[in-house]
Amino acid sequence: MNEKIKILIADDHPLYREGIKQTLAKIECVISECSNGEEAIKLILEQKPDVAIVDLRMPVKSGLDVLSELAGGQNNAKIILLTMYENLNYFYQAVSFGAKGYLLKGNAVDELIPAVKEVFAGGVFVSVNLRNEIDSVHKKEYEHKALIFSINTLTEAEKKIVKLVGDWKTNGEIAELLSISKRTVENHRAHISEKLNLRGTHSLIRFAIQNREFF
Amino acid sequence: MNEKIKILIADDHPLYREGIKQTLAKIECVISECSNGEEAIKLILEQKPDVAIVDLRMPVKSGLDVLSELAGGQNNAKIILLTMYENLNYFYQAVSFGAKGYLLKGNAVDELIPAVKEVFAGGVFVSVNLRNEIDSVHKKEYEHKALIFSINTLTEAEKKIVKLVGDWKTNGEIAELLSISKRTVENHRAHISEKLNLRGTHSLIRFAIQNREFF
DNA sequence: TTAAAAATGAGTAGTTCTACTCATTCATAA
DNA sequence: TTATGAATGAGTAGAACTACTCATTTTTAA
Structure with a gap:
């Protein structure tokens, strides 16, 4: 992986953008940034970044808006959503809109670079906390169904x-x-x-x- | 019991006063009435009734106000409190203020005359539902203490x-x-x-x- | 109507716990 | 210091339940 990855950061909090830039400084990349969903859509279409790191909660247009408006388009930017909460509904929506990554802010420091590399390489990346959450929900659903089945x-x-x-x-x-x-x-x-x-x-x-x- | 009992009815609901009067018609009594706590205090001091049937919830002054303001005074009116709810706190307050009777409105039709006779004779009267409630609370407290004791x-x-x-x-x-x-x-x-x-x-x-x- | 499933019952062996009795060691409080 | 309670352990008998196997009758579905 010798070529520089083109990355767009979309987050309304400047301090948070700075933190992301600092974290990404360890890999070879070209970074541009913006502070709301509308700008993000514009810049993704214009600059055609390889990876876009998009906050879920942003003014004007949210990260989910960005995903839905770009879905099915000609751009090939891989979008990583950033969010605070382990809400599975947002995650499922994001996946259905074609997100390639879903990062919890609490895990971002450790997982940002692995996530960027993974989606750039064509894979998907989900924060470990959320993976565990999903596993446990699936496990509970499975166990509940198995229980009902046995009782029947x-x-x-x-x-x-x-x-x-x-x-x-x-x-x-x-x-x-x-x-x-x-x-x-x-x-x-x-x-x-x-x-x-x-x-x-x-x-x-x-x-x-x-x-x-x-x- | 041949002398006529002098009874005061204090309730802000005229229809309810009428119901009480109808119920009391079966015994020899002289009835006066009023519609709030302030009037009740005035009439109890002026007319010196034998028994006062006082609603707990009334405008201006409540039944508990009537009790507390007359407590320790020279009047010898026996006060029966009337109330909707089986709330033990009100009951305990009423008792501490010297109430001689505590009637739940749901039990009033059956218990009004027994209550009046009992308090007129110098006794006390508490609605059967409340007695049961008190018994069950005491029983639970006793059982809880017994449990803690055994565990210790x-x-x-x-x-x-x-x-x-x-x-x-x-x-x-x-x-x-x-x-x-x-x-x-x-x-x-x-x-x-x-x-x-x-x-x-x-x-x-x-x-x-x-x-x-x-x- | 016939085969499968369900409900009923029993034999036998073994596990887990109860219900007593008894004994030893140890700490602590009278 | 002595005795009392607490913790430890065991013997024996029996109750309650499990873990198999087997059998009969009734119900249900193919």
């Missing part, structure tokens, strides 16, 4: 028993309440534990209490 | 074990974590259950989870 494999009789287990009833009490044999309750519990992939003496009670809402 | 009889080693039981650890796991014998953990659990008056296989787990905050 339970039959009505089995669900009844889970409910009573969650009310701290013993097998003997459940048998009495449902007018069935204690052995039948034990068998149901075994089937339930198998379906829910539970093992150990208290795991079903724990499950029943933690997922009380579904029973 | 536990030794440090025992508290540690309750915490781990609440984390769904088995005796074997607890033994390993604390580097003591499984039999010792079992003995501690036995002592704990005795102190807390618990019995049954799951009762300690249940206790530990429900009172997690104390460990």
Whole structure:
């Protein structure tokens, strides 16, 4: 990577632009700058920078406006969005508008150069905090779906028993309440534990209490 | 009770005064009325009624104002407060100002005559709903104190074990974590259950989870 | 109508915990 | 200094639950 990267910085805060310039001083680059979204659009079309580092919150036009107005155009500037907050909605919008990078200001010092290099090389870059956030949201969604799925494999009789287990009833009490044999309750519990992939003496009670809402 | 009871009704809502009068028509009484707290004080001092039925919320001066201004005076009017809400703070204030009756409007139709008779005879009267409320609050306070007391009889080693039981650890796991014998953990659990008056296989787990905050 | 799934029940072995009793060591407070 | 409580440990019996296997009857869906 010997050629100088042409970079545009768009941020309404001069001090912040300065910080970005200082950080980028470690790589070979030509930097131009502006302080709002409208200027950013104009300069990206005129100067055709390789990479544009654009603040999400700017006067006149926001970073998302810049992305949406340039989307599908002839320019080939890779746009990196800069923002304060770990709001996934903005991130998803930015991605849908064709952003190549999404940097949290808190991570910017460490990640700015890697991000510029990555998007310049044709890749994408997302701040590690946001990646973790996305992972955890996906994980939670997956776990929730898996939970609902497992619960739906339970039959009505089995669900009844889970409910009573969650009310701290013993097998003997459940048998009495449902007018069935204690052995039948034990068998149901075994089937339930198998379906829910539970093992150990208290795991079903724990499950029943933690997922009380579904029973 | 053959003499006519002299009753003052103080309520800013004429319709409500009418309802009270209709209800009191079943007993021998002489009724006068007014529509705010200031008038009520004046009439109580002038007419010296036996019983004053005073709304808590009134313009100019409230029922509590009436009570506090007459407190310690020479009048011997027994004051019954009328109110909408089961707010115990108002009740306690009213009692401290010397109210002889505290009636909830929801209970008034049934309780008005018993209340008037009771306070006229020198007793006190509190709406049944409020009595229940007070009982339940006292019961909760008592139970809470009893709980704190039992928990404080536990030794440090025992508290540690309750915490781990609440984390769904088995005796074997607890033994390993604390580097003591499984039999010792079992003995501690036995002592704990005795102190807390618990019995049954799951009762300690249940206790530990429900009172997690104390460990 | 027939095959699969669900609900019911039991046998047997093993784990986890309770419910008693008892003993040893240690610190601390009377 | 002695005795009391706290922490540690164990014996034994039984209750509660798991972890398999198996069987019968009923319901449901193909």
